[in-house]
Structure formats: structure tokens, C-alpha cells
Amino acid sequence: MNYSIFDLLKLLGSLGFFLFGMKLMSESLQKVAGDRMRGILSAMTSNRFKGIFTGFLITAIIQSSSATTVMLVSFVNAGLVTFAESIGVIMGSNIGTTVTAWLISILGFKVEISMLVLPLIGLTFPLLFSKNTTRNNWGSVIIGFAIIFIGLDFLNHSTPDINNNPEILRFLTDFSNYGYWSVIIFLLIGVLLTMLIQSSSAVMALTLVMCFNGWIAFDMAAAMVLGQNIGTTITANLAALIANTSAKRTATAHLFFNMIGVLLILPVFFPFLDLISSITVSNGFDSPMVAAGQTSQQTAAAIPIALSIFHTIFNLLNTFILIWFVKPLEKLIVKIVKQKEDDEEFRLQFISTGLLSTIDLSILQARKELMVYTERVEKMFHHTRELMKTNSSKKITHYQHKIKKYEEISDQLEVEIAAYLTEVSKQELSHQSAENINKMLQITTHIESIADSCYSISNAISRKTSGKLQFNEDMYGNLLQFSDRISELFCLMIGVVRDGQLDINFHEFRSLMQNIKKDHDKLQQEHFKNLRKGGYKTKVGVIYADIYTELLKMGVLADEVVSLLVSQEKPVIEKIY
Template sequence: MEYGIGDILRLIGSLGLFLFGMKVMSDALLKLAGNRMRTILSTMTSNRFLGITTGFLITSVIQSSSATTLMVVSFSNASLLTLTEAISVIMGANIGTTVTAWIIAILGFKVSMSSIALPLVGMGMLFTFSKRERLQNWGVFVVGFAVLFIGLQFLKDAMPNINENPAILDFLRPYTDIGFFSVLLFMILGTVLTILIQSSSATMALTLLMTAEGWIPFDLAAAMVLGENIGTTITANIAAIVANYQAKRTARAHLIFNIVGVIWMLILFYPFLYAISWLVQELGSPSPYLELAAIPIAISLFHTVFNITNTLLLVWFIKPMAWLVEKTVPEIIPPERAIDEPKYLNDDMLQYPETAIATLIRESKYLYKNAVYEIVAHALNIHRADIMSDLKARKVISKSMKDFKTDVRALYLSKVKNIYGEIIRYATRAQSELKLTRAQNNRIMEIKLANRRMVEIIRDVGELNRNVTRFLNSENKYIREEYNQFRKSVVRVLRVIYLFRTEEEKELYRKKLSSLKREAKENIKKGNLAIDKLIREELITTDMASSLVNDHDLVNDLIRKLIAVAELLYGARDPLFVNEGQDELKDVA
């Protein structure tokens, strides 16, 4: 019986059905568990073993190492993961991907799924009609799971039978009998197949089927598995082409990790296989060298033991690996954008809620640090370097008694207005295009509120600037002292905010900000009493009094807004969300 073009097309179609089932199942699992998995990933610490566990769990749950790796690349791109954290997660993902091979080997070869696959499709479809989204996703998962095994059954049926097509062995024999070169050849075949199919799971299924049909022996199947480990890294490297240098480093680390593992495995290839054969026999199965039926389980065991061993060996070299990657992929400083253009907003970061939120926070922090902070300081005729110094606030004020001639309106138009608009547009897109949890939606609303507060701060300091400049060197010492006291209060707040966003002792400076916020509230009453005294004793003119009363409230309001922005953007907790109330957040959204 000849194996013709029609049979080849059946084989390709069967593979397509298998891949479709895998994709449907993986996508459904991402919807079911993706939010939780990404939250774990985005909040993990630098502990390498926690990273490995995280990578293993995510890949085991969503059944796609490529999806995990792409997630890691995106998170690295958004600076949610450091390079060492990303490497540890990828190590865990390599172990997690072996779960797929066990599912295929056990359910595809040890258990007949064909009799229950169609009933599973019917049951899954019933769930998809549910009004509850979670049940719909479970239904899609069940359908994808069943279709995967229907595709696997078709693949088994489409594979040419060696007894009926002996010419196939004649075709393969020249490539299976050349010793270690056969191992290298089939490793390359596994790499190429994985790159073409873009699924190591599909290549693993083909490998298991080829062994079950007697096409290739145990050692060459193991060689294909090694090739699949290299081929699976290509997906992340392709995704990183258009990403920043951090994502490129993550993808390169994945490639280096897998290649190093393959190299040492090739050196110990035959002893390692004999150890797997011994372990399989100890577990009660025949030797894969003697029985074709034993090869699928032996290959799955080889895949798992290899990836676990590789991780246990290389986990101690994460930092040297990171150093090597940093040397081979140098930091690329992006070209300087126009002053009124966003620096971090990127449509690629709208793929996940976590990366979108991280991008919004980075852009908002950049806006505060490079525009709002400068405008507030210069509007009050204060040097930023003095604020960041160890000089006492009184000294900072006394050495800054000249007019900076700051045009607050011009600075707002050139440095803030367009970026603020882009942040709001980006945040609104995230809310409308992404599936957000309530907490994620609230976080975006808080970011929008923080940006609105920054614009209000610029408006307030613009009004304050006129009188600060006017009374900066007034002959009336009382009005001069009052306005210098305003400046001193703002300097103290800006300095604590600077320390809050740059120092590690967050809680210490959070308490100081809370104290300054209470002080600003109390100052409204105390300040009014002091102003009343100046007016009664006719120490200032009526015109001065009018300006002083208005600016007194303005300064304290400005201080509260500055602290509110700092708490929202730099604090682990968000007190403003509680203090301002949900009604205002709804208005912002």
C-alpha cells in the first residue's frame, strides 16, 4: 500500500486539528486562570526558587510554555520582572511544559479517549450557552481538550503503518544508522519542526507517535525532544524582536539556558538514556530499548528528568547567566522623544492588564518627576537641587530670593498637556479593550485621578507664582515672611516626596507624608488666625491681606494634592482611594 498525497494531507489536517484543540484549550485556561497567574507573576520577589515554582505552575495550568514565555517577555518589557526573575520563571516553565507530554503519553496511548471525546464536545458546548462567563470558559476548555484528543486519534490513524509501508523505513534507515550523527540529525529535525509548527507540544505528539509506530528508536526520539527544547525558544525571540532590550535579554536568556542544557545532555546522552531505561523498568514497565509500547512513557520521563536536572544544575548560575546576557544584549537608550511626547506608552503593552497598568504608572511617574516637580519648584523660585540636598528648608528659601521668571502656562503647554491627554486616552483604551478585574479597573481610575491632580497642581502653583514673585523681595517684612513660609512648607513636602519615591524606607516617609497632610489641614485654622492678627494690627495692607488669605488656602490645598499624587503613584497602599471616595473616581473614569 503506497502512502500518497491524500494521506499526507490527512496527516497535516490531523496535526492542524490537534493544534486547534491545544490552542482552544490553552486560550480557555488563560481566561480562567490568566488573571491570577499574571498577578502572581507581577508580584513575585527575586527569590529564584519562587520564580521557578511560579513558572512551573503557570505553564502547568495554562498548558503552554510559549504563552508563559511570551507573558514573561511582555512583563520584562514593562519592567515588571527583572532579568534574574525572568530567567527563574523560564526555568520553571521548561519543567511545566513536560506536563503536556505526560497527558498525551498517558491519555493518548494508555487510555482510549476516542470513545468519550465526542460526548465531551457535546457537554462542553452545553456549558458555552451559559450566561456565566466562567462556565462558558470551562465549556470551551472541555471542547478544546476533546478536540485535542480527536486530533491525536486522527494523527495516529494518519500515520503510515510500517507493515503496510516498509519503504518508509528504507527511507529513514540511512539516517538512523550513523551513530551519534543520527542523534544530532534528529535533534535538528526536532528543532526545525518546532520552529515550523510553533508548538513544542505538537512536535512532542508527533515524536511519541513516530516511536509508537516504530519509525524511530528511543534514543533518536530523545534527540528530537532536545531539539524541541531549542525550537521552543524561537517564539520568545521572535516576539522580542520588536520589544525593548529588557525583553530581548529575557528571550536570549531562554535560548542560552536551553542550549546549555542540550550541550551537557549530548555529552552524557547515552549514560543518561540508560539511566532512564533503568528507572522505567524500576517503575514496572519494560525497557524502551526492547518494547515500542514503553517508549512514550520513557520519552515523557526523559523530558521531565532532563528539564528538572537542567534547572537544578543551572539555578545556581542565574546571576552569571544574567551577566552574560547583559553583555551580549547591551542596554539600548531609545532616541530622545520630543518634550511633549509620552516616553513609555506603547500599544504592545495593552496586551495584558498588568503591563498596561505598569506602563501607565511609569508614564505618570515620569510626568511628575520631569515636569510637575520642576514646574512647582521653579514657580516658587526654588532650585530642585536644593530640595534634594541636605540643606534645611529655611536655608533653601534664604538662598533662593530671585525671580526665576517662570512661565507656568508655557511649561504646561510644552511639557504636560499632550502627555496628560495621551495618558488619559491610553487608560481609557485599557478600560475598554482589556478584561479588567474590579481592582485593576480601580487602579486605572486612581492613576487617572493622580494625573488630574497633577494638572490641578500646575494650575494652583501658576496662581501662586504671581504673588510669590510679587512679594519675594517686598519691603514689607511681614508679607515677605508669610510667603517665604508658604515656600518653606512646599519645600518640606517636595523633599519628603523625593525621599519617599527614591529611598527604600517607604513606611517611614509614608508616615511623614501623613503627618504633613494633617499639618496642612491644621494650618488652615492656625494660618487664618495669624493673618487676622496681621490685619488687625495693620501690619499689612488690605491688598496684601486679600492675596495672603487666598494663597494661604491655595498652598495647603496644593500640599494635600502633592501628597495625594505621591501616595497614589509611589505608595504600596492607596490612601487617596479611601480618602477621596469612590464617587470621585467614578467621575474621573
């Protein structure tokens, strides 16, 4: 068997295709993720038992635990499912994969979902040309889903062709006579083969061939099955390479769950095999427990059934034991896979799906969420200021990516916070509670508008960069100085929203806002004067004006937020957008 550089490039290309499908599906899901879809997935995974059933059902249908966990990583990355909710689905997918083993053992084949992928793309492709944004995004979701399967299939066919050359593994017979160490060796072989071939089903078929030819005994085959359980987790971890922290935690949970199960079974490995042998014999088959090379026709028929029983009972027991330790497992993985700086999730932190027992508690919950929302937009504003300061193309790209991500988060959070407050407002409310909810709805809108202004500045700088335009020193200095004044005002607003600093000197705040208005008028007058004199090109001037106008909008919005919380007076400047 030859494996050339070209074959290696095919493997890398297959991996790239697979990751592209994961990225396309995840990003498209973020665009189409409405309350209904989010609600359905949350209901399906609302507790560990529902999650297990969901994982089992999906894996049994699509015949691939790898594809199930990759989709799960994509859902978590899109914010449709939390890391905690994903753990139950992982457990269920491990049980679901045993259906594949039974199909191979009894029928001799597995359902090839990849055969339906191209017809699926053919049916979905017209949606990409739809003028309806929702249909267009759903088309991208389905095609991303299809590309994941194509990528998995390419990965399977791009790896060294051990499937058609099983004699390569005949040398493994020499490792069967080391007692308990042989179990460890064959377990590691199962891990490596599954990582290499990218298909636990293919490795299961190889294991059966090796048993049938008498190269290894049933106990070594069972050890390889344990290794396959660990090796199959590599696919989800590959998908998580381009995902956020929660998705990485989901992939890590899959690895930990399977590894813990293997560690639990190893101390009782041989007694457990005796139990499997007894169950196999009681169902009318020969005992699979014979030495390598002494396999009869009846024993050869019994081994696939025995391995399927072993695989099924192992996964059922593993799930039954670990289902009671979901919380400790979750805490352990959170400690190991730490949250990266600025790696935000598309999730609410305090607002749950239902209202709390009292209106006051529901309002308090919404107020906490509003604080988190404001902090996220504060980070976005910080990135915007850093973007304005830098001339490095690498840093510009970095900050623009961050700002775009925060804009997506901001849009989603505004919808969910507003929807929750609207539900609360339908209850019987006191006058004060109704007023508080009304203010929070307005503040939510204002905060989101600040995020919009940050994104508009990012787009303006993108136009400047792509057009290879430059600000002169005066323009650059004016924008930084003006943004400093807005930052000062913004910090006061953050303090009011986050910390409830209602004792701020409101007259000083208003004075600051008046000075910002004067600064803006001065910038505008100088800008028009420079345009008339030809001090800079019109294209540069338009971008310059767009930026200082968006900065003023942020000041206006910050003033309105503080006015809602501190005073009944109208803002010093009316809305200009």
C-alpha cells in the first residue's frame, strides 16, 4: 500500500472541506436562529434525559455518531444549545451508534446517508438564489449540513486504504499474548485506527475481519471496540477547532465521557467479557471466547453478535453511571477549557425560558441581563476605539472581525431581552413595574443602537482601507479626541446601568453632553471649510464625517439612557437618526 504526498494533500483538502461545511452551517444557523428554532432545541435538550433521547434518535437515523456530535458542536457554536444541554445529547449519540453496530452485525451493511447528500443539495440549491433572506439562509444551513457529510466521506476515502488491505494488520497477532497489557495495546490500536480512518464503523468491520481470520481473539476485539469509542471523538474535536469556547467544551465533553467509560470498564474487563459470553450463549450462539486461530464457523458467526452486545451494554452502563455526574463533569471541563478573552456566546445568562414566580424577580432577572448586554456593547465600543487608533492592516482585520461578531450578538440579545420584557408586561403589573419595564425596553433599544453605530464606524474604516485612503494628522487627532469625550460620557452611562450609580451629578453630565455637541459643531464647520478649500479628497471627507456623526449618535444614546434612569428631563439633544 503506497501513500503519496498527493494522497496527503487530498486528506488535508478533505479536512478543509469538512471544516468549511461546519463553518457554513454554524454561521447560517446564527442567521436563521429564531425564537421558535431555539425553543424547539431547548425543549429537546431541556434535561439530561430528553437530551439522551434526542442524541440517540438523531444518531440512529443518520447512522453516524460523528456527524451527530459535529452538528451538536455547530448548534452550540451558534448559541442554539448550551454546553450543559449538549452533554445529554453526547450520551445519547453513544447509545445511538450501537444501532450501526447491530445493522453491520445482522444485515452486513449500514445506511449510507452520504448517498442522499447530492440530491439534497440539488433540491436546496435554488434557495441560495432566493430574494427572501430567510429562505436563502436556510439553503445555506442545509448545504452546510450536506458538505459536512461529504467532508466526512472524503476524509474516510482519503485515509490510507487499510479497509481493502486488512492483511497489513496481520502482524497484530504478535501482540495478543501479553495478558492485560495486550488489552491496553489493542485499545490503543482501536483509538489510532479510528482516528486514522475517521470511521468507527469501518474499524468495527476491520475488527470483525481480523476475528474471522483468526488473527485476534474476541477479548482483543472487544478492547479495540473500547478504543474506537475514544477515537471517534476526534471528528467533533476537529470541528471545534474553528468554534467558540462552548463548542470546544462540548467536543471535550465527548472525549471525557468516552474516556471515563473506558477507565471504568478496564478493571472489570475480563469478568465483563464473561458476562457478554453468557448472554451470547443464552441467545443460542456459540461462545465467542476462543483463542485466536481456533475460530470455527459457528464462533465466527457469534463474534459480531457478541461484539454488538458488548458495545451496547458498555454504552448503556456508561450512560447510566455518568448521567448522575453531569454537573461535576461540566464543572471539570469548564475549568480545563477556559473562556477565551472576548469569546462571547450568543446566549442570555440570567433570563430563562419562562417567567419567575413573581413579577419583581422577573424584572430583576431582566435588569441583570441588561447589565450584561451593556457590558458586551462596552467591549464593542472599546474595540471600535482601538480600530480607530491603529493603522496596522492585521489589527484592523482583527478588530473588524470582533466588531462584526459583537454586532451579531447584540442583534440577537436585543430580540430576546425585548421578547422577555414583553412577556412580563402582559402580567398584572403595578404602575411602577410597568414604568420600569417600559424604561428597560427603551434602554435595550438604545444600547443596540450604540452597537449599530460601532458597526457603522467599522464599515466606514473598512471603506477607507479598501479604498487605500488616509486621514491627515488633524483629522486623525480630531477623531481620537472626540472619541475620548464620548468614552467619558459612555463610562458614566455604564456606571448607571451596571452599578446603579443614580447619585451622579446630573448637571455635570449634561454639561459634558453640551460640550460634546459644541465639539461636534466645530468639527462639522471645519470639515465643510476644508472641503471647500480642497484640504482633502471628498471620499476621505465623507468617511471622516460618517465617523464623527456616529460618535455623536453614541453620545445622544448614552444621554437618553442616563435620562431614563436618573431624570425625567428630556435629553439635551433630540435624536438625529
